[in-house]
Amino acid sequence: MESRHVSNTFRCAVMTPSGASFDGEVNYASFPAWDGQYGVMAGMSPLLGQLGIGPLRLDTTDGIRWFAVEEGFAHVRDNTLTILSESVVSVDDLSVAELEAELRAFDAAEHPDLSADERTRRRAGISARHQLVQHHRSDRNT
Secondary structure (H helix, E strand, O other), X not given: OOOOXXXXXXXXXXXXXXXXXXXXXXXXXXXXXXXXXXXXXXXXXXXXXXXXXXXXXXXEOOEEEEEEEEEEEEEEEOOEEEEEEEEEEEHHHOOHHHHHHXXXXXXXXXXXXXXXXXXXXXXXXXXXXXXXXXXXXHHHOO
């Protein structure tokens, strides 16, 4: 009987207009979609989805990498996941104190140039980054 090797990894590219935030092999990825959190493993069927706001988890051979993403698209094809987003920030580059200050400043300002939907979306993005970094920091301390 012929033996086949099936890879447990797949390529993942996380892109912004500024360039690649991540490009490498992963065992698992989880990303926020507009209708819930999606999980991807090697061999997944093709998918095109709209990203929401929230955590992007990438399980690499070196450990778990966390990013905060805010809207965009996810595409799975030929054992490759591509995440395209306007904003992708590694949790390692985030600070609880800075995010709390950003939330306070955002809440204190009136933002007459933004629609109610845009204000809600922007605050949700700041809040999601804040929750992600708090969760990530508490996991490191346990």
